[in-house]
Amino acid sequence: MIDLSAARHAMVVLAAGVVVAVGLNLLGLLSRIAGIxxxxxxxxxxxxxxxxxxxxxxxxxxxxxxxxxxxxxxxxLVYSALLWSMAANAVSAGCFAMLAFGAGTLPITLTVGLFSHRVLDGVAVGSLQKGLGVVMIVLGLVTIVNLGMPPEQHIH
Incomplete structure (x- = not known):
């Protein structure tokens, strides 16, 4: 019999690892991701x-x-979200994970699309990229750390 909880755990770790890898790539510390x-x-x-x-x-x-x-x-980021949704306990939870990913990325996607010429004029793109990289690394690591802790001790 397949241990689905172990498979789910592995997929969450993989998804969090992808998020960390993207963060490292944004910081210029991991260039192999571009080849993939x-x-x-x-x-x-x-x-x-x-x-x-x-x-x-x-x-x-x-x-x-x-x-x-x-x-x-x-x-x-899409690949990571797909992994997270596949690791869900139920189809409805996987659908919700993708919906949450879409809802979470929609504001920044619309903002950049509509106002990129104005936003990018006043922002150092390199600094923004590095800041996003740090945030992604932290989020990925927090996810991995939370997997090993009881729910009441999770980092929020």
């Missing part, structure tokens, strides 16, 4: 044509298909 993302970029090149046919989205089915394609975007 290039592999995903090859897949994305093949998916861009169907993606462009769906955008702008005109129906619920188009939104569903676009979302499925978007999930294959070559991005380690």
């Amino acid at each position: 993302e290039r592999i995903g970029a090859v897949l994305w090149r093949h998916l861009q044509r169907p993606w462009r046919r769906l955008v702008p989205i005109k129906s619920a089915w188009g939104a569903l298909l676009a979302g499925m394609i978007w999930g294959l975007l070559p991005c380690f």
